[in-house]
Amino acid sequence: MIKCDNLVLGYNNQAITTKINLMIPDNKWIGIIGKNGTGKSTFLKSILGNIPILEGQLQIFGAKVGSYNKYISYIPQEREINLTDKMNGFSLIESSYEGWRLGIPFVNSKVRKRVAELIELVGATDYAMRPFCTLSGGQKKRIYLAQALINQPKLILLDEPLADLDPHAKQHFIQALQKIHQTQHLGLLIISHDMHE
Template sequence: MLNSNPLQVNNLTVAYQKKPVLNAVSFVIPSGKLIGILGPNGAGKSTLLKAVLGLIPIVDGEVKIYGGSYREQRKNVGYVPQRESVDWDFPTNALDVVMMGRYGHLGWFRRPGASERKLATECLDKVGMKDYAGRQISQLSGGQQQRVFLARALAQNANLYFMDEPFAGVDATTEKAIIQLLHDLKNQGKTVLVVHHDLSTVREYFDHVILLNGDLVAEGPTEVTFTPENLQKTYGGRLALLQDFVTVPVGTVQ
């Protein structure tokens, strides 16, 4: 039983070549939420995920996942990286990619068996990719590749998921399928953090948001955090280009 908060970040500071990217960021994420991580390009959104997952070094601060380190809680964590960061020419098929999601449970020296293969096939079916199980990943479209990586995350059977721009470069049908899958995960009590760019869909997709621009600008329930004031603080002058996409509910003070 996981009694602690899924994610607690305390004074997290990350720098690239001595240039700060994240500055003393702190927040606590409640369980069972679908969370959007928002901010302009270069705000540190992907850096935040990588730092939490131990993929890049941190300068200062602490990350707790269900009260422990990522290493201790690895089995409870699923990750979908940016599609652009993946070597899609690697010679493997969709089913094998999904079965890789089971290695955290099996250990690296135990090969997946029939039960893992069955689970991987079921996960591909959930994302509409069962018929492509034997297809080389290099032969799939961008949206199909993204679905395969989502299936891999499902196969991990995690409680906390990190997804880095899962909607980037996919068609409307795939985006609809992805958001339905994310809501299904949330309805199962899972917690999902998603790096996201499209402000027009934030209120529809997420019930919790993190607004980031090097510093943490705001964090909390979407209805009280995703406001014009906080967006102005996050995006600054660039918000003028986005105003047409930001819907403000009736009664919101501007």
């Protein structure tokens, strides 16, 4: 799934990482733990093709990083999106369906069924139809998790997904991740600064 050979990342020919060598197999749940400022988020962004590779190679699903990869979904640590006051979680997930990007102007019953299934999978059924702006941080993160699944990725990247969540919300989010990993046959790559998470 992910293979790094002597990978060095940086900007303006200035390295910001040492050489990274690792291989992450398909469909695994992997955590990368380290202090803030050690390059964890930088590594995730390199997988997305957003950080220049100065040396070495990075391959995702057997191909070099670069163009848009439909097999990867990304949930950043902080996310600000501008929605109308009335837009709910269901509509947010629905709007992420790949067909919209391909110029298909409608969402059919098959897509709506998929959205409903994902909402149930992440445990967001009780509040998915509420205005998104009224949801708690933990509820929003579960909607984002369902959104990340809509186009059936092979890998989800999660940057500090438990940050700023209370213990109850953390527990629910972890349970949702466990269920996803067991049922969706995909990989999860999670970074955190807290080894107890």
